[in-house]
Amino acid sequence: MTVEPTGAPAPEHPAPPPSNPAGSPPDDVAALFARTRNGDRRALGRLLTYTEGGGPLADAVAASAWPLTGGAHVVGVTGAPGVGKSTLTDRLAQVAIDDGRRVAILAVDPSSPLTGGAILGDRVRMGSAAAAGGPFVRSMASRGQSGGLALAALGAVRLLDAAGHDQIFVETVGIGQVEVDIARTADTTIVAVSPGWGDAVQANKAGLLEMADIFVVNKADRAGAADARRDLEHMLDLGHHGDWRPPVVLAVATTGDGADELFKHVGEHRRHLRDHRSEGDRRARQVAEEMRRRLHRWVDVLVAQPSGRAAELFTEVAAGRLAPSLAARRLAGELGRADGAGAETGG
Numbered sequence: 001m002t003v004e005p006t007g008a009p010a011p012e013h014p015a016p017p018p019s020n021p022a023g024s025p026p027d028d029v030a031a032l033f034a035r036t037r038n039g040d041r042r043a044l045g046r047l048l049t050y051t052e053g054g055g056p057l058a059d060a061v062a063a064s065a066w067p068l069t070g071g072a073h074v075v076g077v078t079g080a081p082g083v084g085k086s087t088l089t090d091r092l093a094q095v096a097i098d099d100g101r102r103v104a105i106l107a108v109d110p111s112s113p114l115t116g117g118a119i120l121g122d123r124v125r126m127g128s129a130a131a132a133g134g135p136f137v138r139s140m141a142s143r144g145q146s147g148g149l150a151l152a153a154l155g156a157v158r159l160l161d162a163a164g165h166d167q168i169f170v171e172t173v174g175i176g177q178v179e180v181d182i183a184r185t186a187d188t189t190i191v192a193v194s195p196g197w198g199d200a201v202q203a204n205k206a207g208l209l210e211m212a213d214i215f216v217v218n219k220a221d222r223a224g225a226a227d228a229r230r231d232l233e234h235m236l237d238l239g240h241h242g243d244w245r246p247p248v249v250l251a252v253a254t255t256g257d258g259a260d261e262l263f264k265h266v267g268e269h270r271r272h273l274r275d276h277r278s279e280g281d282r283r284a285r286q287v288a289e290e291m292r293r294r295l296h297r298w299v300d301v302l303v304a305q306p307s308g309r310a311a312e313l314f315t316e317v318a319a320g321r322l323a324p325s326l327a328a329r330r331l332a333g334e335l336g337r338a339d340g341a342g343a344e345t346g347g
Contacts, residue, residue: 029047029050029057029060029061029064030064032046032047033047033061033064033065036163037163037164039164041136044136044159044160044163045138047061047159048138048156048159051152051155051156051159052140052152052156054152058152058155061155061159062155062158062159064162065155065158065159065161065162066158066162068161068162069158069161069162070161070283071161071164071166072157072160072161072165072166072167072168073166073167073168073187073188073266073270074157074161074168074170074185074186074187074188075092075167075168075169075170075186075187075188075189075190075266076169076170076171076172076185076186076188076189076190077089077092077169077170077171077172077190077192078171078172078189078190078191078192078211079191079192079193080193081173082194083192083193083194083218083219084192084194084218084219084253084254085171085172085192086107086171087253087254088190088192088216088218088251088253088259088262089105089107089169089171090105090253091251091253091256091259092169092259092262092263092266093105093134093135093167093169094134094256094259095259095260095262095263096135096167096263097133097134097135099263101166101167102164102165102166102167103135103136103165103167103168103169104135104136104137104138104160104163104165104167104168104169105135105136105137105138105168105169105170105171106138106140106153106156106157106160106168106169106170106171107137107138107139107140107171108139108140108141108153108170108171108172108173135169136160136165138156138160140152140153140156151290151293151294151297153170153185154185154290154293157170157185170185170186184285184286184289185286185289187270187273187282187283188213188214188266188269188270189211189212189213189214190212190213190214190215190216190262190266191211191212191214191215191216192215192216192217192218193215193216193217193218193228193232194217194218194219194222194228195217195219195220195222195223195224195225195227195228196224196228212246213244213246213269214246214247214249214262214265214266214269215232215246215247215248215249216248216249216250216251216258216262217229217232217248217249217250217251218251218252218253219252219253220250220251220252220257220258221252221255221257225250229248229250232248233248236248243272243276244269244272247265249261249262249265302331309331310331313327313330313331314327
């Protein structure tokens, strides 16, 4: 398996691509993309670095990737820290490879408060890291994004899809209620818990019922696993889960027990989405959610680093010549003409 390096994140504003008046991808991106489509993992790693860095190069990568996306099934694996998500994801990846899938794992690590880099704990616990023919694994720093899922991760998933991976696992940090972010990105969301995880009331508070397509009680060889499963089943009995009732699987990731059953349910959920014609609807909602996030990011950057007309409006408000409400309305009218370069964090 190729494990791509990470550390301090790429510069926020990498060097601009070559002049490209025709609108085709810059030469470097086009060449890297051609190599990636031929299975060159180093080229894929470079494109992922561009995606993390944001700006014009990330836009160019996204433009090249977008027409080739839609073939992958994206599985999110989330849950509280310490439930064994990394080992569980590694086991699922091995089962998927045995099933003939081309697998990639995107592990979103906590960001260092000093450098912004990831601590790499996820990949340390993935035993397939040394296996030949294993999954492509990339770690990304969350950079403090809600749910541990940076906007750049969305672009990375699309790039992995375009590169020919038909099974993509996204493992998130898993920090409390903000884990719901992964449910807006994945086709199938697995929520992992462990014995002693808490009662059904706490689960409902955390939004687990609404976000999970599949539950897995990991570390099922420990006392309390049956109680955890019973609590989850009771929670599902009381809830409204539509035409898909999330199954509850017992697993021991360290030994691989339960991994085959869990992957079987992943396939069943994908077939359910197709049979009920809801796969396209779910992905349409995902794209709409990404557009909203990127628009919010654009506005954040425009407000934090005002320039041009935005800077003039801020000056007028500060001088008392213009009400903030009127300035905000005028600024909203400028968004369509504002330069968004640097506001993006990935394709």
